[in-house]
């Protein structure tokens with residue numbers, strides 16, 4: 001079973017997890033401050049009275065991994081794990097169901113064109129002090145890739161004026177590639193931005209699917225049922241029939257504009273994005289504006305984890321194949337420690353040079369469209385008595401087993417993902433490797449104290 005966007009909202013309300021704010025709220029900073037507070041309390045929200053807007057703003061739906069259970073669990077319980085959410089997406093990728101065209105749906109209830117469109121009337125928050133302006137943060141963009149497949153991804157949009165917005169494409173995105181291709185081939189490009197998409201499509205949009213598989217079909221695979229789409233009147237693009245609103249745009253790749261937003265790594269990100277003119281706005285009669293807290297925020301990050309889930313799994317597999325004495329791997333992609341990955345690998349080592357060799361080789365490892373260093377800031381090698389998933393254990397190993405200074409590896413200039421905002425002007429930044437394994441000669445002196453049979457002792461049996 002699966003619930004629609006509206007059904008998830010209704011469920012949260014019935015469970016008492018949704019707060020309705022009726023007081024007038026200023027979309028500049030005040031709304032963001034409230035969103036942050038509500039997110040900290042795991043409350044979903046509807047702002048019913050955002051100044052200068054007739055739309056209600058909704059959000060805070062998926063502030064924990066468990067919340068994905070609201071989509072799929074019949075009893076509405078919140079018990080999903082990262083692994084389950086990631087596997088849902090992987091199964092959608094493995095068993096996609098093609099989307100289906102219908103003539104109409106909620107999204108065609110109202111269609112605005114020309115001078116009737118006014119993006120400045122949307123309750124879009126301006127989040128942080130140095131942000132350029134109000135952003136759509138929860139919009140998924142739909143466009144046709146040069147290979148003919150329909151692509152869907154999250155792309156943040158800055159509202160410029162009544163009919164123009166910027167659509168940002170990161171270096172990791174297919175959108176960036178599509179922009180480049182359309183520019184090079186001088187082809188017109190259309191992108192439809194959708195708010196309040198079916199939840200499975202939000203999950204699929206956040207993830208990276210193979211080039212030949214459309215995220216619309218991945219979402220169908222996740223639901224076990226095709227996503228119904230209408231044909232966009234201007235763009236011809238497939239637009240989910242059941243969504244809150246959709247903006248069809250024409251992209252002007254000759255007009256790239258700088259814009260800044262506080263990003264998921266809790267750093268400002270300044271990007272250049274093309275000016276996109278909205279040609280039509282399709283919406284439900286009672287459309288709500290879906291918004292995600294920007295910056296280092298739970299709902300955003302949970303979706304972000306889905307972006308890297310497949311990459312992490314592929315990476316783990318590749319490392320295990322290349323290094324048979326690896327016993328465990330953890331890919332930490334946690335904005336608490338910045339926007340890049342930190343990789344911890346447990347090994348049964350056979351010589352003292354092995355961890356250093358691995359660190360150097362792994363940073364250079366080809367991941368398809370980038371080498372690992374592009375996305376990974378730090379690689380830590382630990383012994384097999386350390387749990388790579390437990391960063392406390394990893395810290396302990398680092399500061400108790402790294403006697404020789406040579407076990408700390410620094411690399412000055414790896415080409416880096418642009419979200420690494422500490423990068424130098426040439427687009428490179430430092431990488432660190434840590435050999436936190438015991439030196440062979442001292443291994444007996446550095447044994448971790450353990451209590452034999454501790455795991456089988458249960459206090460309940462003694463009191």
Ligand SMILES: Cc1cc2nc3c(=O)[nH]c(=O)nc-3n(C[C@H](O)[C@H](O)[C@H](O)COP(=O)(O)O)c2cc1C
Pocket residue numbers: 137138151152153154155156157168169170171172173174175176205206207208209292300303304307
């Ligand atoms: C909330 C959220 C916001 C995001 N914002 C952007 C963005 O502005 N630009 C971008 O290129 N990717 C952004 N991403 C990441 C992409 O959506 C993600 O990498 C996706 O897989 C890209 O799809 P694509 O490779 O098919 O273009 C965001 C992800 C999330 C979860």
